[in-house]
């Protein structure tokens with residue numbers, strides 16, 4: 002069974018006709034061409050597929066678009082505004098927080114939600130917020146550093 | 160031109176690009192989600208493929224009936240092994256034992272038997288379930304002991320005995336005499352559980368066959384060149400008509416180094432359907448693809464003088480290889496041959512055996528075959544130090560190998576920065592006070608009622624004890640030989656300068672996150688005096704780029720780096736000649752910097768780089784230059800001497816501080832200090848990242864990662880059940896870069912991406928002992944093991960947890976060779992392909 006839906010992704014409205022059981026992850030990647038959202042398990046276990054729904058981190062591999070009418074969805078492609086990188090993106094690039102980069106979109110969005118909630122989190126708070134996002138490359142060190150740097154820069158705009 | 164490929168750059172340390180903490184050139188694409196990994200490719204008319212995998216650990220394959228699957232609407236093609244040429248393949252020429260789709264036998268749960276291409280993944284999946292396969296189950300052998308006990312059940316028909324894939328034995332010097340000279344001889348048995356790479360990106364491939372018979376494969380592979388070669392053989396298609404492109408790899412760690420069933424099936428399905436076909440593996444399938452860390456049982460006997468010197472070492476290893484050969488012959492050697500590189504070990508004997516079992520095949524995971532014996536050796540050193548009353552850090556410093564000498568097993572060692580690594584971590588961790596201090600609290604020496612750790616924030620844990628441990632290691636910077644015998648370059652680069660002032664680098668190297676694309680931009684930028692941004696890197700496309708053997712054995716920075724340096728120097732020389740003519744100066748007087756070429760003393764007249772390129776192109780023609788690299792030929796002159804040689808070795812020292820909860824057995828890591836001799840940090844930020852990632856992965860292997868099988872079935876093939884460290888279990892990692900400027904490496908650089916994993920695991924085990932007096936001679940160290948050890952201690956028995964027995968097994972008669980220990984290193988050979 003297919004459903005006709007209107008989804009607001011990165012500020013743009015999209016009309017899609019998709020099977021009702023198709024996940025948000027699949028719709029974003031396959032129907033909307035937004036392949037920035039990655040997947041590591043499609044079972045809700047790794048955090049790689051995280052997107053923001055109304056500002057809150059959501060595992061897109063478990064979310065169904067039919068439940069998301071009227072919601073505002075943000076993917077990694079929507080983080081930069083008008084060609085200007087989000088401070089998190091800038092800090093991740095500068096500090097080498099993206100090695101293979103595969104976990105990066107999910108971690109960036111989770112961190113964005115954290116900083117919206119707690120503009121100057123402690124390192125432990127960052128650890129806790131990112132505990133659901135696996136990264137196999139970095140040992141998390143540069144990721145934590147980058148979130149701290151971004152928080153600092155958001156607090157004191159350059 | 161200079162003999163030394165680093166030419167005039169040696170000794171001149173005012174680099175502008177080298178040593179700078181620059182962002183990776185691909186970082187920007189990665190943070191905006193633009194990087195296209197294999198599964199991000201969507202081609203017009205593309206079909207989606209799935210593999211049908213065996214539910215049996217070991218079975219004869221009978222009739223495979225695809226009628227019902229073919230009849231399903233939306234299915235384009237269904238193939239079985241009968242639709243592929245009857246060739247067996249394998250990454251190593253000596254182990255040609257795989258079929259993409261099994262025709263006679265399946266040897267593990269997860270072996271592929273058929274494949275489907277359909278309009279979408281769901282349809283392909285449904286079609287797979289409609290394929291009827293007749294299996295005749297055979298006994299599945301799930302451990303080394305079972306495989307050796309059942310020679311009548313043969314997993315393969317080849318090898319060094321029933322279910323024995325490889326049996327090796329090497330001896331360097333008189334081992335019995337060495338033990339006779341010792342004041343202390345220890346024999347210990349260790350077990351290292353198998354674990355997997357777990358890259359966040361699951362393997363995926365897209366194949367597109369054209370009506371002209373040509374074929375392109377985009378794949379998340381670390382070795383496009385080997386895949387290219389093997390596809391030609393497997394598909395019986397001329398290699399000249401196959402193009403393999405390695406897409407940016409979302410984590411490899413050694414798990415994407417073989418040719419795989421999904422790649423081959425995608426190619427065949429594309430040939431049959433005339434459509435591009437994508438096969439993206441599920442996480443569960445990635446666990447079956449595996450090629451990860453071998454479970455290894457080890458017996459190690461070492462003689463020590465009372466001062467802590469090693470008189471000789473005898474190591475035996477038994478590897479649980481899983482169902483196929485893969486890199487296993489090399490893995491077997493690697494469990495033995497790198498040990499003598501770290502410390503003075505004048506006499507050495509190594510016996511190793513790899514046994515086939517009906518489990519996913521093991522292969523090369525980060526550190527390839529060396530973390531297991533490293534764990535054994537470093538834990539044994541800790542025990543010996545205690546018996547001899549020595550500080551384990553000082554003991555290690557005393558016995559460091561000599562730079563520029565040979566090891567017992569004839570490996571040439573160049574620079575060694577391990578002493579400084581030890582000093583740095585000992586200093587930073589406060590080792591001296593903590594090692595004595597925690598111990599004087601009696602944690603490990605007075606088993607009765609040692610004082611609990613002073614209350615720590617957040618935990619009113621009364622029974623928590625602190626401990627600190629140290630371990631060291633060495634690792635190769637690139638394997639000295641290719642996986643197939645040849646005399647060609649291991650790495651090649653083509654550099655093309657254009658009139659814009661931009662430079663294109665073509666190189667077969669594969670960026671798996673380690674930053675090889677960036678290194679390929681930094682080195683030419685440094686030599687040509689331009690910005691890395693001016694360099695465009697085109698990697699890993701077999702129809703476009705010169706061969707690089709692949710991203711494995713920590714070879715890429717060194718080998719591609721040396722090739723890039725050579726190409727850059729050739730380009731620089733031609734540009735220098737043209738500019739010299741214009742400025743009427745000697746070419747040698749010219750400096751290349753700030754995107755200009757000129758004489759330093761007369762910089763106003765310096766020519767902008769783009770203009771310099773035009774001058775050179777005017778006189779020389781198109782500016783395209785090649786660089787090639789092959790490692791020095793230093794294979795030991797004995798059978799088996801080809802595994803182990805490397806242009807140079809990296810060194811690491813690690814100190815770990817942790818707490819152990821005596822009530823729950825839980826371990827909490829507090830800090831890890833790691834010193835790593837990487838020759839030179841071409842980019843300290845990326846080097847640190849490699850080291851931090853290695854430490855993290857070592858922590859996972861030490862404390863939680865392990866593959867569990869029950870009744871022939873993988874018990875934890877998911878990210879939830881296969882535990883790996885999150886941000887919460889990964890402690891603060893303090894990294895110290897030690898530079899030794901190795902004459903073999905590009906600008907003196909050695910590897911940084913694998914070696915730092917090695918010492919972490921034994922350092923943790925040693926710290927656990929320091930905390931609670933329990934010797935864990937097995938990893939992963941679980942809370943149950945700690946509790947068992949504590950219970951043994953309470954009973955007044957030796958608080959050791961680990962394997963009790965070794966298999967009944969006859970090793971080959973050894974290849975006996977004189978020890979080369981202490982001989983001067985082979986000269987830094989003049990390499991092939993020099994200008």
Ligand code: FES
Pocket residue numbers: 039040041042043044045046047048049050051060061062063
């Ligand atoms: S892909 Fe969604 S949590 Fe792993």
Ligand code: FES
Pocket residue numbers: 098099100101102103104105135136137138139359409410672
């Ligand atoms: S950067 Fe590779 S998984 Fe995080």
